[in-house]
Amino acid sequence: MRALAIGTGLVADRVFADPEQHHPVAYFGTWATVTERLLYRDSTAAGVTHLLVTVAPVALAAQWLHSKAPTLTTAATLWIALGGSSLTRVGEQVATELSAGHIERARTWVPWLCSRDPQQLDDAGIARAATESIAENTSDAAIAPLFWAAVGGAPTVVVHRCVNTLDAMVGYRNERYNNFGWAAANLDDLLAYVPARLTAGIHTLCAAISGRGSEAVRAWKEDASAHPSPNAGPVEATAAAALGVQLGGPTIYPHGTEQRPRLSRGPKPTADTVRAAVRLARRTQLIAGVLAVLFSAQRG
Template identity: 55%
Template sequence: MREQRASSTAVGLVLGFALDRVLADPRRLHPVAGFGSAAMVLERSTYADDRWAGVLHEAVAVGSVLGIGALAARGGVLATALATWTALGGRSLARAGHDMADRLDAGDLTGARELLPSLCGRDPSVLDADGLARAALESIAENTSDATVAPLLWGAVAGVPGLLGYRAVNTLDAMIGYRNERYERFGWAAARVDDAANLVPARVTGVLTAVLAPLVGGRPGAALRAWRRDAAKHPSPNAGVVEASMAGALGIRLGGRTQYRHGAELRPTLGDGPAPTTADLRRAVRMSTAVQAGALAVAVVVAEVLRRR
Protein backbone atom coordinates (compact mmCIF):
# COMPACT_ATOMS: atom_id res chain seq x y z
CA MET A 1 0.00 0.00 0.00
CA ARG A 2 2.82 2.39 0.81
CA GLU A 3 4.40 1.86 -2.64
CA GLN A 4 1.03 2.24 -4.35
CA ARG A 5 0.37 5.58 -2.63
CA ALA A 6 3.80 6.94 -3.54
CA SER A 7 3.48 5.78 -7.14
CA SER A 8 0.08 7.46 -7.40
CA THR A 9 1.75 10.66 -6.24
CA ALA A 10 4.15 10.71 -9.20
CA VAL A 11 1.40 9.85 -11.69
CA GLY A 12 -0.96 12.40 -10.14
CA LEU A 13 1.66 15.14 -10.37
CA VAL A 14 2.16 14.44 -14.07
CA LEU A 15 -1.58 14.40 -14.77
CA GLY A 16 -2.16 17.58 -12.76
CA PHE A 17 0.68 19.33 -14.60
CA ALA A 18 -0.89 18.29 -17.90
CA LEU A 19 -4.26 19.67 -16.75
CA ASP A 20 -2.61 22.99 -15.95
CA ARG A 21 -0.97 23.05 -19.40
CA VAL A 22 -4.28 22.40 -21.14
CA LEU A 23 -6.83 24.19 -18.97
CA ALA A 24 -4.81 26.77 -16.98
CA ASP A 25 -6.58 28.24 -13.94
CA PRO A 26 -10.38 28.26 -13.93
CA ARG A 27 -11.55 31.85 -14.40
CA ARG A 28 -14.40 31.43 -11.91
CA LEU A 29 -14.90 29.39 -8.75
CA HIS A 30 -11.17 28.75 -8.27
CA PRO A 31 -10.53 26.91 -4.98
CA VAL A 32 -7.65 29.27 -4.13
CA ALA A 33 -10.00 32.24 -4.43
CA GLY A 34 -12.42 30.41 -2.16
CA PHE A 35 -9.67 29.88 0.39
CA GLY A 36 -8.80 33.58 0.20
CA SER A 37 -12.39 34.53 0.90
CA ALA A 38 -12.54 32.16 3.85
CA ALA A 39 -9.27 33.56 5.21
CA MET A 40 -10.69 37.09 5.03
CA VAL A 41 -13.73 35.98 7.03
CA LEU A 42 -11.45 34.27 9.58
CA GLU A 43 -9.37 37.45 9.88
CA ARG A 44 -12.38 39.31 11.27
CA SER A 45 -12.18 37.08 14.33
CA THR A 46 -8.43 36.58 14.64
CA TYR A 47 -7.04 39.99 13.77
CA ALA A 48 -5.09 41.95 16.34
CA ASP A 49 -2.00 44.10 16.02
CA ASP A 50 0.04 41.29 17.53
CA ARG A 51 2.33 38.52 16.27
CA TRP A 52 0.61 35.81 18.31
CA ALA A 53 -2.72 36.68 16.72
CA GLY A 54 -1.05 36.18 13.34
CA VAL A 55 0.35 32.83 14.47
CA LEU A 56 -3.16 31.72 15.46
CA HIS A 57 -4.57 32.92 12.13
CA GLU A 58 -1.89 31.02 10.20
CA ALA A 59 -2.34 27.85 12.25
CA VAL A 60 -6.13 27.76 11.86
CA ALA A 61 -6.18 28.62 8.15
CA VAL A 62 -3.34 26.35 7.05
CA GLY A 63 -4.23 23.60 9.52
CA SER A 64 -7.76 23.43 8.13
CA VAL A 65 -6.44 23.03 4.60
CA LEU A 66 -3.98 20.33 5.69
CA GLY A 67 -6.87 18.45 7.27
CA ILE A 68 -8.91 18.70 4.08
CA GLY A 69 -5.88 17.55 2.11
CA ALA A 70 -5.39 14.50 4.33
CA LEU A 71 -9.00 13.46 3.75
CA ALA A 72 -8.83 14.15 0.01
CA ALA A 73 -5.65 12.07 -0.33
CA ARG A 74 -7.78 8.95 0.00
CA GLY A 75 -8.85 9.61 -3.59
CA GLY A 76 -5.50 8.38 -4.92
CA VAL A 77 -4.29 9.42 -8.37
CA LEU A 78 -7.37 11.48 -9.19
CA ALA A 79 -7.15 13.45 -5.95
CA THR A 80 -3.45 14.13 -6.50
CA ALA A 81 -4.07 15.24 -10.08
CA LEU A 82 -6.87 17.62 -9.10
CA ALA A 83 -4.87 19.00 -6.16
CA THR A 84 -1.87 19.55 -8.45
CA TRP A 85 -4.02 21.41 -10.96
CA THR A 86 -5.45 23.50 -8.13
CA ALA A 87 -2.03 24.36 -6.71
CA LEU A 88 -0.24 25.13 -9.98
CA GLY A 89 -0.42 28.42 -11.87
CA GLY A 90 2.26 27.94 -14.49
CA ARG A 91 0.16 28.15 -17.63
CA SER A 92 -1.68 31.25 -16.42
CA LEU A 93 1.65 32.84 -15.47
CA ALA A 94 3.10 32.29 -18.93
CA ARG A 95 -0.06 33.54 -20.59
CA ALA A 96 -0.05 36.72 -18.51
CA GLY A 97 3.60 37.31 -19.41
CA HIS A 98 2.89 36.98 -23.12
CA ASP A 99 -0.18 39.22 -22.84
CA MET A 100 1.88 41.88 -21.06
CA ALA A 101 4.54 41.80 -23.78
CA ASP A 102 1.87 42.03 -26.49
CA ARG A 103 0.26 45.07 -24.88
CA LEU A 104 3.58 46.82 -24.35
CA ASP A 105 4.68 46.16 -27.94
CA ALA A 106 1.35 47.61 -29.12
CA GLY A 107 1.88 50.73 -26.98
CA ASP A 108 -1.21 49.89 -24.91
CA LEU A 109 -0.03 51.19 -21.53
CA THR A 110 -3.57 51.33 -20.16
CA GLY A 111 -4.12 47.67 -20.95
CA ALA A 112 -0.69 46.75 -19.57
CA ARG A 113 -1.42 48.57 -16.31
CA GLU A 114 -4.76 46.80 -16.02
CA LEU A 115 -3.01 43.44 -16.45
CA LEU A 116 -0.18 43.98 -13.95
CA PRO A 117 -2.21 43.20 -10.78
CA SER A 118 -2.66 39.64 -12.07
CA LEU A 119 1.11 39.28 -11.86
CA CYS A 120 2.17 41.25 -8.78
CA GLY A 121 1.12 43.75 -6.13
CA ARG A 122 2.93 46.81 -7.47
CA ASP A 123 1.20 50.10 -8.21
CA PRO A 124 0.79 50.14 -12.01
CA SER A 125 -0.37 53.76 -12.14
CA VAL A 126 3.17 55.07 -11.57
CA LEU A 127 4.94 52.74 -14.04
CA ASP A 128 5.94 53.53 -17.61
CA ALA A 129 6.55 50.88 -20.28
CA ASP A 130 10.04 50.03 -18.98
CA GLY A 131 8.77 49.81 -15.41
CA LEU A 132 5.92 47.54 -16.44
CA ALA A 133 8.28 45.24 -18.35
CA ARG A 134 10.62 45.00 -15.36
CA ALA A 135 7.78 44.40 -12.90
CA ALA A 136 6.32 41.66 -15.08
CA LEU A 137 9.68 39.97 -15.60
CA GLU A 138 10.56 39.98 -11.90
CA SER A 139 7.13 38.55 -11.15
CA ILE A 140 7.60 35.83 -13.79
CA ALA A 141 10.89 34.87 -12.12
CA GLU A 142 9.52 34.78 -8.58
CA ASN A 143 6.25 33.08 -9.45
CA THR A 144 7.96 30.38 -11.47
CA SER A 145 9.13 29.15 -8.09
CA ASP A 146 6.00 30.03 -6.10
CA ALA A 147 3.40 28.89 -8.63
CA THR A 148 5.02 25.73 -9.99
CA VAL A 149 8.33 24.54 -8.56
CA ALA A 150 7.35 24.80 -4.89
CA PRO A 151 3.94 23.10 -5.13
CA LEU A 152 5.40 20.29 -7.26
CA LEU A 153 8.18 19.63 -4.76
CA TRP A 154 5.84 19.79 -1.78
CA GLY A 155 3.47 17.46 -3.63
CA ALA A 156 6.30 15.00 -4.24
CA VAL A 157 7.22 14.99 -0.54
CA ALA A 158 3.79 15.19 1.11
CA GLY A 159 1.18 14.38 -1.54
CA VAL A 160 -2.19 16.12 -1.52
CA PRO A 161 -1.69 17.76 1.91
CA GLY A 162 1.64 19.13 0.70
CA LEU A 163 0.12 20.58 -2.46
CA LEU A 164 -2.86 22.22 -0.79
CA GLY A 165 -0.99 23.22 2.36
CA TYR A 166 1.72 24.97 0.37
CA ARG A 167 -0.84 26.84 -1.70
CA ALA A 168 -2.56 27.99 1.51
CA VAL A 169 0.76 29.20 2.97
CA ASN A 170 1.67 31.10 -0.20
CA THR A 171 -1.79 32.64 -0.53
CA LEU A 172 -1.78 33.90 3.06
CA ASP A 173 1.62 35.49 2.51
CA ALA A 174 0.26 37.30 -0.55
CA MET A 175 -2.72 38.51 1.48
CA ILE A 176 -1.17 39.62 4.77
CA GLY A 177 2.61 39.19 4.56
CA TYR A 178 3.24 42.92 4.18
CA ARG A 179 5.26 45.39 6.23
CA ASN A 180 2.56 48.01 6.44
CA GLU A 181 0.72 49.50 9.40
CA ARG A 182 -1.98 46.83 9.56
CA TYR A 183 0.10 43.73 8.91
CA GLU A 184 3.57 44.51 10.28
CA ARG A 185 2.90 42.24 13.28
CA PHE A 186 -0.19 40.25 12.31
CA GLY A 187 1.33 39.17 8.98
CA TRP A 188 4.73 38.26 10.46
CA ALA A 189 3.93 34.55 10.82
CA ALA A 190 2.51 34.30 7.29
CA ALA A 191 5.66 35.85 5.82
CA ARG A 192 8.06 33.71 7.86
CA VAL A 193 6.23 30.43 7.14
CA ASP A 194 6.20 31.25 3.44
CA ASP A 195 9.94 31.99 3.54
CA ALA A 196 10.57 28.58 5.13
CA ALA A 197 8.29 26.75 2.70
CA ASN A 198 10.11 28.25 -0.31
CA LEU A 199 13.68 27.92 0.92
CA VAL A 200 14.48 24.72 -1.00
CA PRO A 201 12.17 25.30 -4.00
CA ALA A 202 13.72 28.71 -4.72
CA ARG A 203 17.18 27.16 -4.89
CA VAL A 204 15.98 24.32 -7.09
CA THR A 205 14.52 27.02 -9.34
CA GLY A 206 17.86 28.82 -9.39
CA VAL A 207 19.72 25.65 -10.37
CA LEU A 208 17.22 24.82 -13.12
CA THR A 209 17.41 28.38 -14.43
CA ALA A 210 21.19 28.15 -14.66
CA VAL A 211 21.16 24.72 -16.30
CA LEU A 212 18.53 25.75 -18.86
CA ALA A 213 19.94 29.22 -19.58
CA PRO A 214 21.23 28.19 -23.06
CA LEU A 215 17.61 27.69 -24.17
CA VAL A 216 17.18 31.48 -24.11
CA GLY A 217 20.64 32.38 -25.33
CA GLY A 218 22.15 32.68 -21.86
CA ARG A 219 25.06 31.06 -20.04
CA PRO A 220 24.84 28.89 -16.92
CA GLY A 221 27.95 30.54 -15.49
CA ALA A 222 26.40 34.00 -15.76
CA ALA A 223 23.26 32.86 -13.95
CA LEU A 224 25.25 31.25 -11.14
CA ARG A 225 27.55 34.26 -10.85
CA ALA A 226 24.62 36.66 -10.49
CA TRP A 227 23.08 34.33 -7.90
CA ARG A 228 26.23 34.15 -5.80
CA ARG A 229 26.99 37.86 -6.03
CA ASP A 230 23.56 39.50 -5.85
CA ALA A 231 20.93 37.22 -4.30
CA ALA A 232 21.83 38.02 -0.69
CA LYS A 233 21.28 41.74 -1.31
CA HIS A 234 17.54 41.16 -1.81
CA PRO A 235 15.29 41.56 1.27
CA SER A 236 13.69 38.18 0.53
CA PRO A 237 15.83 35.07 1.11
CA ASN A 238 14.09 33.37 -1.81
CA ALA A 239 13.06 36.02 -4.34
CA GLY A 240 16.67 37.19 -4.50
CA VAL A 241 17.79 33.73 -5.66
CA VAL A 242 15.26 33.32 -8.45
CA GLU A 243 15.40 36.92 -9.67
CA ALA A 244 19.20 37.09 -9.66
CA SER A 245 19.59 33.77 -11.48
CA MET A 246 16.99 34.86 -14.06
CA ALA A 247 18.76 38.19 -14.56
CA GLY A 248 22.08 36.41 -15.05
CA ALA A 249 20.59 33.89 -17.47
CA LEU A 250 19.03 36.65 -19.59
CA GLY A 251 21.99 39.03 -19.35
CA ILE A 252 19.90 41.89 -17.98
CA ARG A 253 19.68 44.07 -14.88
CA LEU A 254 16.78 43.89 -12.44
CA GLY A 255 16.05 45.86 -9.27
CA GLY A 256 15.77 49.55 -8.44
CA ARG A 257 12.92 51.65 -7.09
CA THR A 258 9.85 49.48 -6.62
CA GLN A 259 6.48 51.10 -5.98
CA TYR A 260 3.86 49.12 -4.08
CA ARG A 261 0.44 50.32 -3.01
CA HIS A 262 1.69 50.42 0.59
CA GLY A 263 4.79 52.47 -0.33
CA ALA A 264 8.07 52.46 -2.22
CA GLU A 265 11.13 50.25 -1.69
CA LEU A 266 14.59 50.59 -3.21
CA ARG A 267 15.55 47.12 -4.37
CA PRO A 268 19.20 46.13 -4.99
CA THR A 269 20.59 45.67 -8.48
CA LEU A 270 20.55 42.06 -9.67
CA GLY A 271 22.57 40.97 -12.68
CA ASP A 272 24.55 42.89 -15.28
CA GLY A 273 23.47 44.47 -18.52
CA PRO A 274 20.65 46.70 -19.73
CA ALA A 275 17.19 47.08 -18.23
CA PRO A 276 14.73 44.47 -19.54
CA THR A 277 12.70 44.99 -22.70
CA THR A 278 9.59 43.23 -23.93
CA ALA A 279 11.85 40.86 -25.89
CA ASP A 280 13.51 39.92 -22.59
CA LEU A 281 10.09 39.43 -21.03
CA ARG A 282 9.23 36.90 -23.74
CA ARG A 283 12.56 35.14 -23.12
CA ALA A 284 11.74 35.03 -19.42
CA VAL A 285 8.42 33.35 -20.21
CA ARG A 286 10.23 30.72 -22.28
CA MET A 287 12.68 30.20 -19.43
CA SER A 288 9.83 29.89 -16.94
CA THR A 289 8.10 27.27 -19.09
CA ALA A 290 11.32 25.25 -19.36
CA VAL A 291 11.98 25.48 -15.62
CA GLN A 292 8.44 24.31 -14.89
CA ALA A 293 8.97 21.20 -17.02
CA GLY A 294 12.31 20.60 -15.32
CA ALA A 295 10.66 20.94 -11.91
CA LEU A 296 8.10 18.28 -12.85
CA ALA A 297 10.93 15.89 -13.72
CA VAL A 298 12.64 16.61 -10.39
CA ALA A 299 9.36 16.11 -8.50
CA VAL A 300 8.72 12.75 -10.17
CA VAL A 301 12.24 11.59 -9.28
CA VAL A 302 11.79 12.72 -5.66
CA ALA A 303 8.44 10.92 -5.40
CA GLU A 304 9.96 7.72 -6.79
CA VAL A 305 12.99 7.91 -4.49
CA LEU A 306 10.68 8.26 -1.49
CA ARG A 307 8.61 5.32 -2.74
CA ARG A 308 11.66 3.06 -2.96
CA ARG A 309 12.79 4.05 0.50
Protein backbone atom coordinates in the same frame (compact mmCIF):
# COMPACT_ATOMS: atom_id res chain seq x y z
CA MET B 1 1.20 6.26 -8.33
CA ARG B 2 2.38 9.65 -7.05
CA ALA B 3 4.46 10.06 -10.22
CA LEU B 4 1.29 9.40 -12.22
CA ALA B 5 -0.60 11.94 -10.11
CA ILE B 6 2.07 14.62 -10.66
CA GLY B 7 2.10 13.98 -14.39
CA THR B 8 -1.69 14.20 -14.50
CA GLY B 9 -1.69 17.45 -12.55
CA LEU B 10 0.88 18.97 -14.90
CA VAL B 11 -1.09 17.98 -17.98
CA ALA B 12 -4.30 19.34 -16.45
CA ASP B 13 -2.59 22.68 -15.78
CA ARG B 14 -1.60 22.87 -19.45
CA VAL B 15 -4.94 21.75 -20.90
CA PHE B 16 -7.51 23.30 -18.57
CA ALA B 17 -7.52 26.97 -17.64
CA ASP B 18 -8.04 27.93 -14.03
CA PRO B 19 -11.77 28.20 -13.28
CA GLU B 20 -12.93 31.81 -13.35
CA GLN B 21 -15.60 31.06 -10.74
CA HIS B 22 -15.68 28.76 -7.71
CA HIS B 23 -11.90 28.40 -7.55
CA PRO B 24 -10.92 26.63 -4.31
CA VAL B 25 -8.13 29.16 -3.66
CA ALA B 26 -10.70 31.97 -3.85
CA TYR B 27 -12.86 30.15 -1.30
CA PHE B 28 -9.84 29.82 0.96
CA GLY B 29 -9.21 33.54 0.59
CA THR B 30 -12.77 34.24 1.70
CA TRP B 31 -12.30 31.93 4.68
CA ALA B 32 -9.05 33.69 5.59
CA THR B 33 -10.75 37.09 5.41
CA VAL B 34 -13.55 35.94 7.73
CA THR B 35 -11.12 34.56 10.31
CA GLU B 36 -8.99 37.70 10.11
CA ARG B 37 -12.00 39.86 11.00
CA LEU B 38 -12.65 37.68 14.03
CA LEU B 39 -9.08 37.21 15.22
CA TYR B 40 -7.16 40.32 14.22
CA ARG B 41 -5.04 41.90 16.93
CA ASP B 42 -1.80 43.79 16.46
CA SER B 43 0.33 40.95 17.79
CA THR B 44 2.32 37.98 16.55
CA ALA B 45 0.33 35.66 18.83
CA ALA B 46 -2.89 36.66 17.09
CA GLY B 47 -1.21 36.05 13.75
CA VAL B 48 -0.11 32.57 14.80
CA THR B 49 -3.66 31.80 15.93
CA HIS B 50 -5.04 33.10 12.64
CA LEU B 51 -2.61 30.93 10.70
CA LEU B 52 -3.54 27.78 12.62
CA VAL B 53 -7.28 28.38 12.60
CA THR B 54 -7.27 29.16 8.88
CA VAL B 55 -4.93 26.49 7.53
CA ALA B 56 -5.39 23.52 9.89
CA PRO B 57 -8.99 22.58 8.91
CA VAL B 58 -8.13 22.65 5.21
CA ALA B 59 -4.96 20.63 5.77
CA LEU B 60 -6.81 18.02 7.84
CA ALA B 61 -9.49 17.69 5.16
CA ALA B 62 -6.78 17.21 2.52
CA GLN B 63 -5.09 14.56 4.66
CA TRP B 64 -8.37 12.66 5.09
CA LEU B 65 -9.14 12.75 1.36
CA HIS B 66 -5.58 11.74 0.55
CA SER B 67 -5.89 8.69 2.78
CA LYS B 68 -8.93 7.59 0.76
CA ALA B 69 -7.74 8.39 -2.77
CA PRO B 70 -4.10 9.52 -2.83
CA THR B 71 -3.58 9.56 -6.60
CA LEU B 72 -6.79 11.43 -7.39
CA THR B 73 -6.40 14.00 -4.62
CA THR B 74 -2.73 14.67 -5.42
CA ALA B 75 -3.52 15.20 -9.10
CA ALA B 76 -6.50 17.43 -8.29
CA THR B 77 -4.76 19.56 -5.66
CA LEU B 78 -1.68 19.95 -7.85
CA TRP B 79 -3.85 21.19 -10.72
CA ILE B 80 -5.55 23.64 -8.37
CA ALA B 81 -2.25 24.84 -6.88
CA LEU B 82 -0.26 25.15 -10.10
CA GLY B 83 -0.32 28.60 -11.65
CA GLY B 84 2.41 28.19 -14.21
CA SER B 85 0.24 28.21 -17.32
CA SER B 86 -1.79 31.21 -16.19
CA LEU B 87 1.44 33.02 -15.34
CA THR B 88 2.96 32.54 -18.76
CA ARG B 89 -0.29 33.48 -20.53
CA VAL B 90 -0.35 36.79 -18.67
CA GLY B 91 3.33 37.32 -19.48
CA GLU B 92 2.58 36.84 -23.17
CA GLN B 93 -0.21 39.40 -22.97
CA VAL B 94 2.12 41.96 -21.38
CA ALA B 95 4.76 41.39 -24.06
CA THR B 96 2.20 41.68 -26.86
CA GLU B 97 0.78 44.96 -25.58
CA LEU B 98 4.22 46.46 -24.95
CA SER B 99 5.42 45.50 -28.43
CA ALA B 100 2.36 47.17 -29.95
CA GLY B 101 2.92 50.33 -27.90
CA HIS B 102 -0.31 49.86 -25.96
CA ILE B 103 0.99 51.00 -22.59
CA GLU B 104 -2.42 51.45 -20.99
CA ARG B 105 -3.46 47.93 -21.98
CA ALA B 106 -0.18 46.56 -20.68
CA ARG B 107 -0.81 48.30 -17.36
CA THR B 108 -4.09 46.40 -16.93
CA TRP B 109 -2.15 43.12 -16.75
CA VAL B 110 0.32 44.25 -14.08
CA PRO B 111 -2.05 43.52 -11.12
CA TRP B 112 -2.31 39.94 -12.37
CA LEU B 113 1.42 39.57 -11.72
CA CYS B 114 2.28 41.75 -8.73
CA SER B 115 1.08 44.45 -6.35
CA ARG B 116 3.01 47.36 -7.90
CA ASP B 117 1.18 50.53 -8.88
CA PRO B 118 0.76 50.18 -12.68
CA GLN B 119 -0.15 53.85 -13.18
CA GLN B 120 3.34 54.83 -12.04
CA LEU B 121 5.11 52.53 -14.51
CA ASP B 122 6.33 53.39 -17.99
CA ASP B 123 7.03 50.74 -20.63
CA ALA B 124 10.45 49.92 -19.15
CA GLY B 125 8.95 49.72 -15.66
CA ILE B 126 6.21 47.38 -16.85
CA ALA B 127 8.75 45.15 -18.60
CA ARG B 128 10.87 45.00 -15.45
CA ALA B 129 7.90 44.33 -13.19
CA ALA B 130 6.70 41.54 -15.49
CA THR B 131 10.15 39.95 -15.78
CA GLU B 132 10.76 39.97 -12.03
CA SER B 133 7.25 38.72 -11.24
CA ILE B 134 7.36 35.92 -13.81
CA ALA B 135 10.64 34.70 -12.30
CA GLU B 136 9.46 34.91 -8.68
CA ASN B 137 6.01 33.45 -9.35
CA THR B 138 7.49 30.56 -11.33
CA SER B 139 9.05 29.48 -8.05
CA ASP B 140 5.98 30.15 -5.89
CA ALA B 141 3.21 29.04 -8.24
CA ALA B 142 4.86 26.21 -10.17
CA ILE B 143 8.07 24.80 -8.74
CA ALA B 144 6.97 24.86 -5.09
CA PRO B 145 3.71 22.93 -5.74
CA LEU B 146 5.65 20.35 -7.77
CA PHE B 147 8.25 20.01 -5.02
CA TRP B 148 5.68 19.53 -2.28
CA ALA B 149 3.65 17.12 -4.41
CA ALA B 150 6.75 14.97 -4.79
CA VAL B 151 7.55 15.18 -1.07
CA GLY B 152 4.15 14.51 0.48
CA GLY B 153 1.35 14.47 -2.05
CA ALA B 154 -1.91 16.36 -1.62
CA PRO B 155 -1.54 17.36 2.08
CA THR B 156 1.77 19.16 1.62
CA VAL B 157 0.58 20.77 -1.63
CA VAL B 158 -2.45 22.14 0.20
CA VAL B 159 -0.47 23.41 3.18
CA HIS B 160 1.97 25.26 0.94
CA ARG B 161 -0.78 26.77 -1.22
CA CYS B 162 -2.76 27.91 1.81
CA VAL B 163 0.25 29.47 3.53
CA ASN B 164 1.38 31.13 0.30
CA THR B 165 -2.10 32.61 -0.21
CA LEU B 166 -2.22 33.76 3.40
CA ASP B 167 1.18 35.43 3.01
CA ALA B 168 -0.13 37.32 -0.03
CA MET B 169 -3.02 38.57 2.11
CA VAL B 170 -1.38 39.48 5.42
CA GLY B 171 2.37 39.06 5.01
CA TYR B 172 3.15 42.74 4.55
CA ARG B 173 5.65 44.86 6.47
CA ASN B 174 3.30 47.70 7.21
CA GLU B 175 1.56 49.12 10.25
CA ARG B 176 -1.38 46.72 10.18
CA TYR B 177 0.37 43.47 9.32
CA ASN B 178 3.94 43.77 10.54
CA ASN B 179 3.08 41.75 13.68
CA PHE B 180 -0.12 39.98 12.64
CA GLY B 181 1.36 38.72 9.36
CA TRP B 182 4.71 37.68 10.81
CA ALA B 183 3.81 33.98 11.16
CA ALA B 184 2.38 33.62 7.65
CA ALA B 185 5.29 35.48 6.05
CA ASN B 186 8.00 33.49 7.81
CA LEU B 187 6.32 30.12 7.33
CA ASP B 188 5.89 30.90 3.63
CA ASP B 189 9.60 31.75 3.41
CA LEU B 190 10.42 28.44 5.08
CA LEU B 191 8.20 26.37 2.79
CA ALA B 192 9.57 28.14 -0.29
CA TYR B 193 13.24 27.89 0.70
CA VAL B 194 14.15 24.67 -1.12
CA PRO B 195 11.86 25.24 -4.15
CA ALA B 196 13.39 28.69 -4.66
CA ARG B 197 16.89 27.26 -4.74
CA LEU B 198 15.75 24.49 -7.07
CA THR B 199 14.35 27.21 -9.35
CA ALA B 200 17.58 29.20 -9.15
CA GLY B 201 19.56 26.05 -9.95
CA ILE B 202 17.48 25.41 -13.07
CA HIS B 203 17.86 29.06 -14.08
CA THR B 204 21.62 28.66 -13.71
CA LEU B 205 21.54 25.55 -15.89
CA CYS B 206 19.57 27.42 -18.55
CA ALA B 207 22.03 30.32 -18.29
CA ALA B 208 24.95 27.94 -18.74
CA ILE B 209 23.38 26.55 -21.92
CA SER B 210 23.26 30.07 -23.36
CA GLY B 211 26.80 30.90 -22.23
CA ARG B 212 25.89 32.96 -19.14
CA GLY B 213 26.36 30.32 -16.47
CA SER B 214 29.25 32.08 -14.73
CA GLU B 215 27.25 35.30 -14.48
CA ALA B 216 24.31 33.37 -12.98
CA VAL B 217 26.61 31.87 -10.35
CA ARG B 218 28.11 35.29 -9.61
CA ALA B 219 24.70 36.97 -9.38
CA TRP B 220 23.45 34.25 -7.05
CA LYS B 221 26.48 34.54 -4.78
CA GLU B 222 26.97 38.31 -4.78
CA ASP B 223 23.67 40.01 -5.68
CA ALA B 224 20.89 37.80 -4.34
CA SER B 225 21.68 38.31 -0.65
CA ALA B 226 20.94 42.05 -0.91
CA HIS B 227 17.31 41.34 -1.85
CA PRO B 228 14.84 41.72 1.05
CA SER B 229 13.33 38.32 0.27
CA PRO B 230 15.57 35.31 1.00
CA ASN B 231 13.86 33.35 -1.76
CA ALA B 232 13.09 35.93 -4.44
CA GLY B 233 16.72 37.06 -4.40
CA PRO B 234 18.30 33.88 -5.82
CA VAL B 235 15.39 33.31 -8.21
CA GLU B 236 15.40 36.82 -9.70
CA ALA B 237 19.20 37.15 -9.78
CA THR B 238 19.70 33.92 -11.71
CA ALA B 239 16.76 34.72 -14.01
CA ALA B 240 18.30 38.10 -14.80
CA ALA B 241 21.59 36.42 -15.65
CA ALA B 242 19.88 33.80 -17.82
CA LEU B 243 18.02 36.56 -19.69
CA GLY B 244 21.08 38.80 -20.00
CA VAL B 245 19.49 41.82 -18.32
CA GLN B 246 19.71 43.75 -15.07
CA LEU B 247 16.79 43.68 -12.66
CA GLY B 248 16.14 45.69 -9.50
CA GLY B 249 16.06 49.40 -8.78
CA PRO B 250 13.28 51.70 -7.52
CA THR B 251 10.08 49.68 -7.09
CA ILE B 252 6.81 51.57 -6.80
CA TYR B 253 4.02 50.13 -4.67
CA PRO B 254 0.72 51.76 -3.65
CA HIS B 255 2.19 52.33 -0.18
CA GLY B 256 5.38 53.95 -1.49
CA THR B 257 8.68 53.32 -3.26
CA GLU B 258 11.21 50.68 -2.22
CA GLN B 259 14.79 50.54 -3.47
CA ARG B 260 15.59 47.03 -4.66
CA PRO B 261 19.18 45.84 -5.23
CA ARG B 262 20.63 45.55 -8.70
CA LEU B 263 20.53 41.94 -9.84
CA SER B 264 22.99 40.74 -12.50
CA ARG B 265 24.40 42.91 -15.27
CA GLY B 266 23.03 44.04 -18.58
CA PRO B 267 20.52 46.38 -20.22
CA LYS B 268 17.04 47.13 -18.88
CA PRO B 269 14.25 44.66 -19.69
CA THR B 270 12.09 45.22 -22.76
CA ALA B 271 9.06 43.52 -24.30
CA ASP B 272 11.44 40.96 -25.82
CA THR B 273 12.79 40.29 -22.33
CA VAL B 274 9.28 39.51 -21.11
CA ARG B 275 8.87 36.99 -23.95
CA ALA B 276 12.22 35.45 -23.05
CA ALA B 277 11.14 35.31 -19.39
CA VAL B 278 8.03 33.38 -20.44
CA ARG B 279 10.19 30.89 -22.34
CA LEU B 280 12.52 30.56 -19.36
CA ALA B 281 9.54 29.97 -17.04
CA ARG B 282 8.22 27.21 -19.31
CA ARG B 283 11.60 25.49 -19.52
CA THR B 284 12.02 25.74 -15.76
CA GLN B 285 8.58 24.24 -15.13
CA LEU B 286 9.25 21.41 -17.60
CA ILE B 287 12.58 20.50 -16.01
CA ALA B 288 11.13 20.67 -12.49
CA GLY B 289 8.13 18.58 -13.57
CA VAL B 290 10.39 15.88 -14.98
CA LEU B 291 12.47 15.90 -11.81
CA ALA B 292 9.35 15.63 -9.63
CA VAL B 293 8.02 12.68 -11.64
CA LEU B 294 11.38 10.89 -11.60
CA PHE B 295 11.84 11.50 -7.87
CA SER B 296 8.35 10.15 -7.12
CA ALA B 297 8.86 7.15 -9.39
CA GLN B 298 12.17 6.36 -7.69
CA ARG B 299 10.57 6.53 -4.25
CA GLY B 300 7.73 4.34 -5.45
